[in-house]
Amino acid sequence: MHATEPVEPADGGGADAALPPVLLVHGFASDAAITWEGTGWVRALEDAGRSTITLDLRGHGSSDKPVDAASYAPEMLGADLVAVLDSAGAEVVDVVGYSMGNRVVSALATSAPERVRRVVVGGAGPNELFATWAIDDARAVLLRDETPRDPVIGQVLRPAIAAGADREALLAVIEGVSGAPLSIPGDIPVLFVAGENDPVPAGAQELAREWGAGFVSVPGRDHVSTLTSRAFKSSAIDFLAED
Numbered sequence: 001m002h003a004t005e006p007v008e009p010a011d012g013g014g015a016d017a018a019l020p021p022v023l024l025v026h027g028f029a030s031d032a033a034i035t036w037e038g039t040g041w042v043r044a045l046e047d048a049g050r051s052t053i054t055l056d057l058r059g060h061g062s063s064d065k066p067v068d069a070a071s072y073a074p075e076m077l078g079a080d081l082v083a084v085l086d087s088a089g090a091e092v093v094d095v096v097g098y099s100m101g102n103r104v105v106s107a108l109a110t111s112a113p114e115r116v117r118r119v120v121v122g123g124a125g126p127n128e129l130f131a132t133w134a135i136d137d138a139r140a141v142l143l144r145d146e147t148p149r150d151p152v153i154g155q156v157l158r159p160a161i162a163a164g165a166d167r168e169a170l171l172a173v174i175e176g177v178s179g180a181p182l183s184i185p186g187d188i189p190v191l192f193v194a195g196e197n198d199p200v201p202a203g204a205q206e207l208a209r210e211w212g213a214g215f216v217s218v219p220g221r222d223h224v225s226t227l228t229s230r231a232f233k234s235s236a237i238d239f240l241a242e243d
Contacts, residue, residue: 020092020117021051022240023085027099027123028177029160029170031061035098035227044233050240053093055084057104065169072176078107085115094240096120098227099200100173103128103180113185120236121182122193123223125204130178138174142167186211191239193232195221214239 022045026035032054036042045052056063058080059072070076081104085093094117097105102124109116137148141157148154160170184190190213194201200223208215216235218226226232 019050019241020094021053021088021090023053023081023090023093023095025055025081025095025097025101025105026057026060027097027101028173029060029156029163029165031056033061039227041096041227041233044237048237048241050094050237053084053088053090055081057101059166059169059173065166067166067168067172069172069175072173074103074107074177074180075111077104077177078111081105081108082112082115091115092117094118094120096122096236096240097124098122099124099223100129100177102182103177106181106183109184109188113188116188118189118191118240118242119184120191120193120239121184121204122232122236123195123198123201123226124182125192125194125201126182126207127203128177128179128182129200130174133174133178135175135178139171142171182207184211189239189242190214191216191236193218193226193235195223195226195229197221198223198226 024032024036024041026032036054042052042054057077059065092115095105097119102121105119109119133150133153137150137153138157140146141148141154157170161167190211192204192208192213193216194204195218197220205215216231218229218231221229
């Protein structure tokens, strides 16, 4: 499991001692550098006086890449987050998850709720994407470079292949995470953020209403472009600044 050291604010003044670090959990076929550094999240949080903890989930980036589905069971991935928090010396964190990362955040919050103060659920809703895929289609793309029957599968997987992702590891991720729940204990405040044109978090607004959570729709943004949105960043930072 590859994790970066907590990042201190750029002005050297130190993070707000009253607020915990922010754990940033990326999504499928990505890594911390692409999702959180390249899109300006780390800098925005630094500018707001928050320290950050980032990591590459197993199967991604610089982390180990086992090729068995059992290694990517939600409870295994959630335990990885606990290990990262322990390594960073963070007893409690605020969390921002994106896309598949929210299934991992759910596992953390369910198994160790005392470690989580607030959660921002970005780009995810009640329906887990991989559960809608035919695994044979994913296998065809990843292992045989064939065209899937479902074009969405190709749209998700081909950029990852082009970027040099480990194909067998990604297949194991899909199999291991498929159907994982989105479930945050009710006493942890939650904010949902979804791009207006993003089909992945379908049902997020209704789920937010059911949970009594906040919901922000980002106008004109899809699943990829939502990450770079200033509206997403500012909404999350304001929410995480609350007591």
